[in-house]
Amino acid sequence: MDKSFRDIPVGITRELWAATDVYVDGLLVHSFGNTGNPYEAFNPVLKYGKPLYLVPEKEYLFAIHVVDYETLFTQRELRLKPHNLLNFISLTGPAFDNSVTSKTKESYVLGTLSISVSVLLLVLFLLLLYLNPNQKIFQLATILNTVVLLAAIGSFYRVFYELNYIAEKAIFIVTNGLFLPVMHALTLLITEWVLKKKISWITISIVTLMPFTSALGHVFNISWPFGFVEAALLGYFVWLVFNSRQKIKKIEWTVVFAMTALTVGSLVWVFLHKYYLDSFYEYENLLKAFVLLSAPILFLVYVALSYKEILAEREAAAKNVIRITEEKKELLEQQNISFEVQVTKRTSELEKSLIDLKSTQSQLIQSE
Numbered sequence: 001m002d003k004s005f006r007d008i009p010v011g012i013t014r015e016l017w018a019a020t021d022v023y024v025d026g027l028l029v030h031s032f033g034n035t036g037n038p039y040e041a042f043n044p045v046l047k048y049g050k051p052l053y054l055v056p057e058k059e060y061l062f063a064i065h066v067v068d069y070e071t072l073f074t075q076r077e078l079r080l081k082p083h084n085l086l087n088f089i090s091l092t093g094p095a096f097d098n099s100v101t102s103k104t105k106e107s108y109v110l111g112t113l114s115i116s117v118s119v120l121l122l123v124l125f126l127l128l129l130y131l132n133p134n135q136k137i138f139q140l141a142t143i144l145n146t147v148v149l150l151a152a153i154g155s156f157y158r159v160f161y162e163l164n165y166i167a168e169k170a171i172f173i174v175t176n177g178l179f180l181p182v183m184h185a186l187t188l189l190i191t192e193w194v195l196k197k198k199i200s201w202i203t204i205s206i207v208t209l210m211p212f213t214s215a216l217g218h219v220f221n222i223s224w225p226f227g228f229v230e231a232a233l234l235g236y237f238v239w240l241v242f243n244s245r246q247k248i249k250k251i252e253w254t255v256v257f258a259m260t261a262l263t264v265g266s267l268v269w270v271f272l273h274k275y276y277l278d279s280f281y282e283y284e285n286l287l288k289a290f291v292l293l294s295a296p297i298l299f300l301v302y303v304a305l306s307y308k309e310i311l312a313e314r315e316a317a318a319k320n321v322i323r324i325t326e327e328k329k330e331l332l333e334q335q336n337i338s339f340e341v342q343v344t345k346r347t348s349e350l351e352k353s354l355i356d357l358k359s360t361q362s363q364l365i366q367s368e
Helices: 092-131 138-162 163-196 201-220 223-246 253-275 278-365
Strands: 010-014 019-024 029-034 050-052 064-066 090-092
Touching: 010 092, 050 064, 050 163, 090 163, 092 138, 092 278, 138 163, 138 278, 163 201, 163 223, 163 253, 223 253, 253 278
Parallel strands: none
Antiparallel strands: 010 050, 010 090, 019 029, 019 064
C-alpha cells in the first residue's frame, strides 16, 4: 500500500455475478455470494465497497477464490472472459461510496418517475378508450402504454428490490427481450396507422419477429437475427416517412418524431453498452427513462393536437350552423313582413270588393 493511502478509508468491490472469496495474508476478509454448496451468485447492483483495514507502506498478499457456473441466462455475466475481468475486483475510496449513493438516488428518482408517468398515461388512454371505444388510435395507444408500463417496472425493479441471479436475469430477459423490442415495433405500427390508416403485413411481421430474435440475442448471444429485423424496421420506417412526406399533416409529424426519438435512444443505448461501458453506466437510467417515455408522451401530444384540431373544426361547423340559422331567421322575418303586407293588401281588396258588392246589391234592389 502506497503512503498516499494514509488516512483514506479503503474498501473492496466486485462487478460480476460470479461468487468470490477474498483472502488477505491467508485470512478470509470478505465473501461475495457463496462459493460453496448451495452456490449463490453475488448481486453487484449498486453495492458499496466493503471495508478493508490496510496499513499504508505495508505489503499484503491477496488471494481470490472464484466460482463461476455456466448458465442459460445471459452466459456472459458468469463466465470469466478477459473483458469481464477488467473491472472484476477493485479497491475503492470514499468517492466510490458517494458515487453509489448518488447513483442510487438517481435510480430511485428516474425509476419512480418512469413507472408513475407510465401508469398515468395508461390510465389516461384507458379512459379515452372507454369514452371512444371505436377509435383505433386509442386501442393501439392503450396496448403500447401497457407494454411501456411493464417495461418500466422490469427496467427499474432491480433498483427497489434485490433479486437472486435467476429472478434478476429472468426479468432482464423478459424486459429487454420482449417488452422493449415489442414497444419499438408497436411504435412503428402506430406510426404506419397514423400515416396510412392501415397496417401492412411488413409491420405485423416485424412485431411478431422482434421478441423471438431479441430473445435469441439475450439468451444465447445469437444477435444477427435481431440485427436483421431491426434493420428491416428502420428501413421500413424511413421508406414510410419518405413515401408519405407530401401528405403528412403537421400534427402527424409528432408521431414521426416519437418513432425517431425512440429509435435514436435505443441506438445510443446499444452503442454505449457495446463500446463505452463507463458512459453507459453513467447515463443508463437517463437513457432508460428517455426510451420508455419519449414515444408515449409524444403520442399523447399527437392526441391532444388532434383533439384541438377536431374541436376547432367542430367550432367552425357550429359557427357555420349558427350563421345559417341566423340567415334563415332573417329570411323568415322578411317573409313574415312580406306576408303581412300581402294579407293587409288582400284584406283591403276584399273589403273594397264587399263594399262594391253591397252597393251593386242595393242598386239591384232599387231597380227591382
